[in-house]
Amino acid sequence: KVINNYFYDEAAYDYHDAGYVPLKEPQTPQQPLNIPGLLKPDKETATDMYYTIVAQTGEVQLIPGKKTQTWGYNGPLLGKTVVFKRGKTIHVHLVNHLPEVTTFHWHGLAIPGPIEDGGCHAPVYPGKSRDVTFKINQPAAFVWLHAHPCPSTAEQVWHGLAGGAIVQDDHEASLPLPRNYGVDDIPIILQDRRFHKDNQWDYRADYDPDGVAGPTPMINGTINPYFDVTTQKVRLRFLDGANRREFRLHFSDDLEFAQIAGDLSLLPHPVKMTKLLITCAERQEIIVDFGKYKPGDVVTLYSDDVPLVHFRIHEFKPDHTTLPQQLFETPDPAVDPNLPVHHVTLDGMDESVAINGKKFKMDRIDYKMPLHKVQIWDIENTNPAPGMIHPYHMHGTAFEVISRDGHAPYPNERGLKDTVAVNPGEHVRIKVWFNVAGVFMYHCHIIEHEDGGMMAQLQVVDPADPNKKYHLMNHM
Ligand code: C2O
Ligand code: CU
Ligand code: CU
Known part of the structure; x- marks a missing residue:
């Protein structure tokens, strides 16, 4: 059975609220999709991994003309993808090179709060650093890092302080799933921005207490991206990194795909679908099979009728692997009878x-x-x-x-x-x-x-x- 609706009540879609900013197809030339590099550990042993993460300012040529002033982790915009191996102890040296206080929140990691978790009780002041250590003990998932200083989380994320992180474990590694990062395993960070004078972002000018949105889709920090498909099957790890926007994802030709994972684990079974709704901060992982296309074809990923990513099909070897029907056993612990709802x-x-x-x-x-x-x-x-x-x-x-x-x-x-x-x-x-x-x-x-x-x-x-x-x- 193939799911072909978004499940959600039509009345709940974000475009029903007064401040809704519709997405528009960018009129700027297509750019290769930015694939965030993998963050290199400073050191890795059999039991420990060491990383340094620097919050910094920068500028990026997002659209023709002036560069846009941005913020990012270990780079001008967004972040490098961090890899966490289950069972290892992680040591992170967090550095703030920004002109204001920030925090480094690991959205999705089950690690102690409030310090390691990095919410608003763990400030790192300008020019300062903080070291955190935590153990990874959770299933494979796509999680993320973002700023979380209260109450300027939204503005800092809008400036660009968000990046992906992949938790790896042996179970996921044993399954026949694409995981050649950057080739057939791609993070897709969905955001939106509005460009003002001289191609700059202006959070204050765009402020809306129900969520700031812009008309221009920005995917992995790329405006109007294309991706070169060189394998029949591609795993897309969607993260809605937008401040307020939901994305209603579907492909040209109503191409069917299979969702294999949600926020913090694989799904018990793959779910076949043609439409997928993702709301702020959620992650949804899908496998797309481009088997029916030939070199030169283009398959487009849309939200509503606005193109987000153009997948340019190249030569690929036929891939006859089938998705395992059992992916994950979701733990289902018994509710404590002494704890009321x-x-x-x-x-x-x-x-x-x-x-x-x-x-x-x-x-x-x-x-x-x-x-x-x-x-x-x-x-x-x-x-x-x-x-x-x-x-x-x-x-x-x-x-x-x-x-x-x-x-x-x-x-x-x-x-x-x-x-x-x-x-x-x-x-x-x-x-x-x-x-x-x-x-x-x-x-x-x-x-x-x-x-x-x-x-x-x-x-x-x-x-x-x-x-x-x-x-x-x-x-x-
Ligand atoms: Cu308080 Cu993404 O989190
Ligand atoms: Cu969180
Ligand atoms: Cu809300």
Whole structure:
């Protein structure tokens, strides 16, 4: 069976809200898609990996004319792709060469908070550095790094502080999936920008409390990209790195593809589809089979009717591998009978956004949860339709979607996730548990909603050290 809808209620699509900025096809010449290089470890041993990540300013020739002033990690814009091997201990030297304070948040890593996690309690001031160490103990996934200083996360991400990271494990490595990075395994970071005078971005001019958007698609930091296809099958690791935009992905000819992974794991089984919706911060991995095309053909990836990437078909060897029908066994731990359902409401729009009626406060713990215990959380978007989808995200954990308004979750959200789209009026139930202690944020990942206060934080309490005190900042 092939899925050929986006699942979401038409009324929930982002273009129904007043501030919606439609995407437009760029009129500038096509450019080769930028493939972020792999970040070279400073050192790697059998048990440890060492990296240095520098947040810096730079400039990039994005469109003809003046270069655009940008920010990035170890480069002028976005970041290099970081590889984490499961089981290894990671040491990261974080350096801030920006003119303002930033933080380095590992979105999707189950590592202790609030310091290693890199949310707003782990500032790195201009000219300063911070060293963090954490162990990777989670399934293979495509995660990401982004700035998270409160309340200027959105502006810093808009400047370019976002990059991909790949968690590798033996199970994923044993499956016949494309993984030749840059050739048949490609990160696709979906963003959008507006170019102002002299080709510059102007976050303040474009500011909208319901999320900043621009009309120009930017993919891996490339405007109007093409990609040279040299293998029959290509794995695309989509990351919606936009501040507020959803992308409704589909190919020319309604080309069928198979989704193999979501945010934090492979899916139990591949899901065949022709349409795929991705909301802010989500990751969706697909395998595209270009077998029916010949050299010279072009297959286009669209969001709605706007081209995002042109896949130029070249000569390739026939590839007869078939996708395994079993990809992953999603853990399904039993809910603790002593933990009642925890209700979270995502409230309001514009400046009035909140969680459970409250705006985020850096030095307030909103909830406590015992380490390793499993609880059902009910996430409600209290805006009536047509309103906005709130992509609900939790730090430090991988959760499982249990139901949507009492119905089964969508077939492509049956793996582990860290972000789930909640439609207007909808209740999404998720199973939550933490394998690491600490203080973690949970919030809407429309980044302006997060900065505007649709964010809260919980403390995961280790019974072995129940009175552990965390140093919480009260401003940056
Ligand atoms: Cu992408 Cu608070 O996170
Ligand atoms: Cu996060
Ligand atoms: Cu929101």
